Amino acid sequence: AQSVAQPEDQVNVAEGNPLTVKCTYSVSGNPYLFWYVQYPNRGLQFLLKYITGDNLVKGSYGFEAEFNKSQTSFHLKKPSALVSDSALYFCAVRGFNDYKLSFGAGTTVTVRA
């Protein structure tokens, strides 16, 4: 069975500082990995995905994520956080031959001015 762990319920950073949101996964075979962001009273918005190729994936709003197969991780990063990045972030995984997307429990990011 596939699963995702987001070990931190909350991440707090100051505006302008680097932001990292951690994600580890478990899946049979090659993974497809996704990051979504959810603002209050909104649906999930797609940020980026890893399918194959370069381990560093760049996405929307200046976010990027690094796929590390040996550590089964897909951490989300942003070099300089903005107050507007404050939201709930979800990591999700699918197996190569699977169709079901499994989500982590989410990490609440708060960026203080």
Place this chain on the structure above:
Amino acid sequence: EAGVAQSPRYKIIEKRQSVAFWCNPISGHATLYWYQQILGQGPKLLIQFQNNGVVDDSQLPKDRFSAERLKGVDSTLKIQPAKLEDSAVYLCATRREGAVSTDTQYFGPGTRLTVL
């Protein structure tokens, strides 16, 4: 292109009542999902359609939940009768391609259900 549309955005009902949610996918998207997101948790898949056929409904509580996707476009999710534990946000997501493609799921704004 227009996004995934859902209605209503909010619904408050009493337990044992029935409720229905509607989803209109992005034009041309073959695959449609309904998720339940309980406060503090990630979305949990309830049912997946490809066109108008069900791919997976293993997590759907079929004694009270039902869903359909007539003509392979719009979809409705119904709960009858509702229980207190059904209070959640119900998210619809769609994807252009079929089941095992690498395509991205796009989510609607969700319907927040409160059962009193």
